[in-house]
Amino acid sequence: xxxxxVVEPGKVEIxxxxxxxxxxxxxxxxxxxxxxxxxxxxxxxHGSNPCSTYPRIPGHENAGIVVKTGKNVTNVKEGxxxxxxxxxxxxxxxxxxxxxxxxxxxxRVRGSGADGGWREYFTAxxxxxxxVIRASGDIRLRGKKVTLRSPKESIRNGxxxxxxxxxxxxxxxSESIRYNISLPVLxxxxxxxxxxxxxxxxxxxxxxxxxxxxxxxxxxxxxxxSGGNQQKVVMAKxxxxxxxxxxxxxxxxxxxxxxxxxxxxxxxxxxxEGRPVVFFSTDVEELVKVCDRVIVMYDGKxxxxxxxxxxTKENIVGASIGNPVEVKTYGEEGEQE
Amino acid sequence: MRKFVKENWIAMIPYVMFVIMVIVMGALNTNTLSxxxxxxKSDAAFSLILVAAGQTLVLLTGGFDLSVGGVICITNCLxxxxxxxxxxxxxxxxxxxxxxxxxxxxxNGYVIERTKLQPFIVTLATQYVCYGIALFIxxxxxxxxxxxxxxxxLHRFGPLPLSMxxxxxxxxxxxxxxxxxxxxxxxAIGSSEGAARLNGISIMKTRLLAYGLSGAFAxxxxxxxxxxxxxxxxxxxxxxVMISISAAVIGGTALSGGSxxxxxxxxGALVLRTIGDLLVFMKVSSYWSSLxxxxxxxxxxxxxxxxxxxxxxxxxxx
Numbered sequence: 001x002x003x004x005x006v007v008e009p010g011k012v013e014i015x016x017x018x019x020x021x022x023x024x025x026x027x028x029x030x031x032x033x034x035x036x037x038x039x040x041x042x043x044x045x046h047g048s049n050p051c052s053t054y055p056r057i058p059g060h061e062n063a064g065i066v067v068k069t070g071k072n073v074t075n076v077k078e079g080x081x082x083x084x085x086x087x088x089x090x091x092x093x094x095x096x097x098x099x100x101x102x103x104x105x106x107x108r109v110r111g112s113g114a115d116g117g118w119r120e121y122f123t124a125x126x127x128x129x130x131x132v133i134r135a136s137g138d139i140r141l142r143g144k145k146v147t148l149r150s151p152k153e154s155i156r157n158g159x160x161x162x163x164x165x166x167x168x169x170x171x172x173x174s175e176s177i178r179y180n181i182s183l184p185v186l187x188x189x190x191x192x193x194x195x196x197x198x199x200x201x202x203x204x205x206x207x208x209x210x211x212x213x214x215x216x217x218x219x220x221x222x223x224x225x226s227g228g229n230q231q232k233v234v235m236a237k238x239x240x241x242x243x244x245x246x247x248x249x250x251x252x253x254x255x256x257x258x259x260x261x262x263x264x265x266x267x268x269x270x271x272x273e274g275r276p277v278v279f280f281s282t283d284v285e286e287l288v289k290v291c292d293r294v295i296v297m298y299d300g301k302x303x304x305x306x307x308x309x310x311x312t313k314e315n316i317v318g319a320s321i322g323n324p325v326e327v328k329t330y331g332e333e334g335e336q337e
Numbered sequence: 338m339r340k341f342v343k344e345n346w347i348a349m350i351p352y353v354m355f356v357i358m359v360i361v362m363g364a365l366n367t368n369t370l371s372x373x374x375x376x377x378k379s380d381a382a383f384s385l386i387l388v389a390a391g392q393t394l395v396l397l398t399g400g401f402d403l404s405v406g407g408v409i410c411i412t413n414c415l416x417x418x419x420x421x422x423x424x425x426x427x428x429x430x431x432x433x434x435x436x437x438x439x440x441x442x443x444x445n446g447y448v449i450e451r452t453k454l455q456p457f458i459v460t461l462a463t464q465y466v467c468y469g470i471a472l473f474i475x476x477x478x479x480x481x482x483x484x485x486x487x488x489x490x491l492h493r494f495g496p497l498p499l500s501m502x503x504x505x506x507x508x509x510x511x512x513x514x515x516x517x518x519x520x521x522x523x524x525a526i527g528s529s530e531g532a533a534r535l536n537g538i539s540i541m542k543t544r545l546l547a548y549g550l551s552g553a554f555a556x557x558x559x560x561x562x563x564x565x566x567x568x569x570x571x572x573x574x575x576x577x578v579m580i581s582i583s584a585a586v587i588g589g590t591a592l593s594g595g596s597x598x599x600x601x602x603x604x605g606a607l608v609l610r611t612i613g614d615l616l617v618f619m620k621v622s623s624y625w626s627s628l629x630x631x632x633x634x635x636x637x638x639x640x641x642x643x644x645x646x647x648x649x650x651x652x653x654x655x
Contacts, residue, residue, distance in 0.1 A: 156537075
């Protein structure tokens with residue numbers, strides 16, 4: 001493998017050396033993927049960095065993939081994408097033993113006081129690595145695996161999203177209700193050449209009425225509506241797309257109580273029609289009231305999968321801080337107490 | 338009607354301004370109401386109308402296209418130096434010029450969307466590249482334009498010039514286009530790119546369309562200018578860049594994107610191209626015309642931002 005060495009100030013060499021071996025069972029061998037070049041590296045090269053000794057392999061900001069682990073390593077495994085801590089500590093002094101590695105008596109900075117990451121492979125203690133969480137898994141629609149790279153593809157697959165920020169993601173506030181509802185369905189309401197005002201008004205009126213949007217007219221600017229009515233316009237827009245699957249992100253934020261209730265009824269209606277709704281909320285009571293099944297995320301994992309009788313406020317809050325779920329069974333009445 | 342005026346008076350400013358201008362000019366000099374004068378003005382303003390029409394599309398997406406000047410330089414030089422006196426050659430080179438315009442526009446659109454760089458900088462860069470290419474084609478002003486080409490583009494149907502029909506055609510095409518799916522998408526990405534994306538609109542496609550059309554319009558302007566001045570110049574386009582943006586803005590298109598349109602732009606271009614005459618008829622030195630154009634521009638921008646402010650406050654204009 002190759003490594004970059006600043007032999008002395010002003011002199012850089014690229015050397016061919018053997019791939020290093022892990023020297024203890026607590027160490028990990030990392031294949032480098034990227035290393036930063038920063039101001040300190042220039043100082044090291046020019047000999048103006050007071051902490052640097054020579055010869056030195058620079059590179060403080062290091063990212064790579066774990067290729068080999070010692071027997072005692074538990075926090076990372078082969079194939080993990082990791083970032084290497086900038087600081088290397090002795091692990092023996094008082095501060096290190098107290099878990100304060102950053103104030104170790106013998107603390108050294110990788111890339112100036114210790115060798116850094118400008119090489120193809122290097123070894124480091126497993127505890128100096130930070131794992132990078134990478135989303136994994138796949139998305140299946142009706143049992144078929146799909147890749148969705150853009151909102152456009154998702155919409156084509158029948159998925160509709162009520163986004164987090166209705167003001168900037170859901171609506172174009174300066175435009176009218178009509179414009180906002182018809183924007184995603186222009187194809188459907190177009191004649192060969194132009195958007196047909198007749199078809200457009202029919203669709204817009206249909207959904208404005210279905211959702212009981214309170215506005216002077218369909219030409220009213222979305223910015224002039226109340227929060228609840230704005231959210232209804234977002235819902236109307238999404239319904240007009242006739243999706244099969246709904247993703248809803250905190251749809252009741254900043255919405256009045258009456259509208260909230262209408263929305264819950266609507267979500268339940270979708271579910272009854274057999275149209276799946278993935279509902280995200282930060283309001284626990286809302287989850288209990290609306291959902292058939294709640295998955296609580298904790299520590300990067302789906303910590304609890306709650307249904308039926310297990311779907312309680314206590315279980316949701318508990319699972320969100322890592323407590324085990326108290327009632328494991330669901331849907332079997334009378335069995336638990 | 339009253340309600341319509343109340344809600345749209347800011348959008349109507351350019352039209353009202355134009356009508357007032359026409360009335361004042363007619364009062365000062367009745368010759369300005371003659372078909373002959375109007376025909377001349379139509380030809381004089383047509384190049385600018387074309388460039389500004391393309392510029393409007395890009396401004397609506399919230400971008401800028403400074404490369405239009407460069408495209409005009411290249412197409413003007415190509416047409417003036419390569420065209421032979423045969424229909425085939427004229428069509429061939431007109432086609433090549435159009436392809437250059439579209440190509441430049443697509444390049445702009447692709448680079449802007451892919452790199453997320455400022456449209457201002459990207460198109461500024463392509464502008465310089467185009468100026469450089471124009472100098473390869475023609476080192477100095479000159480060239481030779483076939484008479485048949487000039488006669489065809491400056492043709493008069495009786496007293497009416499071809500350009501006038503083309504302006505009407507442009508406006509008609511725009512009225513249709515702005516209510517089509519791609520037309521509305523251009524407005525949408527200018528209003529709110531994030532919301533447009535979540536609506537399933539392909540930002541890349543829409544940007545390519547806007548910049549590609551802008552390039553095409555600039556190429557057409559270059560071709561028309563070639564007939565008008567009967568020669569080529571590697572610096573022909575520089576004058577068009579900023580004034581095309583002015584025409585759009587005076588016509589009510591917002592620099593922030595998402596609002597405005599091509600009809601206003603046509604009027605804006607006509608205003609900018611006749612203001613000099615108006616001053617002459619008012620016995621003011623035409624050296625003032627640049628100053629007046631500047632004042633008009635500031636007024637137009639002020640009116641449009643005042644309009645936006647009113648809209649945001651939630652009330653109609655009182």
